[in-house]
Amino acid sequence: MRKVLDENVLVVANDLARSLAGIAQRCPQADEDCLIAAVEMLQECREKQVVVIDDVGEVLALYRSKMSGSGQPGSGDAFFRYLSESQYNPKRVGRVAINKHAVRGYEEFPDSDHLQDFDSDDRIYVAIALAGGPAEIVNCVDSDWTIFGRGLQAAGVRVRELCPSCVKSTS
Numbered sequence: 001m002r003k004v005l006d007e008n009v010l011v012v013a014n015d016l017a018r019s020l021a022g023i024a025q026r027c028p029q030a031d032e033d034c035l036i037a038a039v040e041m042l043q044e045c046r047e048k049q050v051v052v053i054d055d056v057g058e059v060l061a062l063y064r065s066k067m068s069g070s071g072q073p074g075s076g077d078a079f080f081r082y083l084s085e086s087q088y089n090p091k092r093v094g095r096v097a098i099n100k101h102a103v104r105g106y107e108e109f110p111d112s113d114h115l116q117d118f119d120s121d122d123r124i125y126v127a128i129a130l131a132g133g134p135a136e137i138v139n140c141v142d143s144d145w146t147i148f149g150r151g152l153q154a155a156g157v158r159v160r161e162l163c164p165s166c167v168k169s170t171s
Helices: 007-020 032-048 058-066 075-086 120-131 149-154
Strands: 002-005 051-054 093-096 135-139 158-161
Touching (some): 002 120, 007 032, 007 058, 007 135, 032 075, 051 120, 058 075, 120 135
Parallel strands (some): 051 093
């Protein structure tokens, strides 16, 4: 199944290198198993999956803003580079059109009372998954995917939680 990656998957994958170097993790709630799961997901995406992004580069810009830029690249940085270089290879990357919407953020985002409080920053992933379907959204530590799970499922959105025990608390 095609994959849509929440930016936190790349950040958590980078945290493995940070952890090994004794540097504070950006997602401290991610345990060692979660760090490894994120790295393995990115590897699987490189080797076997098609990753879906938008056709105007919003997701790539989101990813870029979360990368380390430290000169010591982690797995997330390496995946970002791979995705950037492969974005026009349809065997590796699916590019889909999504459309802005004044209220919902994107026309493709479901018009549902159950999702009206869903994080506006994450709506792009839902829009891409629905526009590029069937596609599965992959998450490591963001609680919105769990909190709004029923509403997302009712709208036809499939979410894969890599680290359910590490999802950050909303409190």
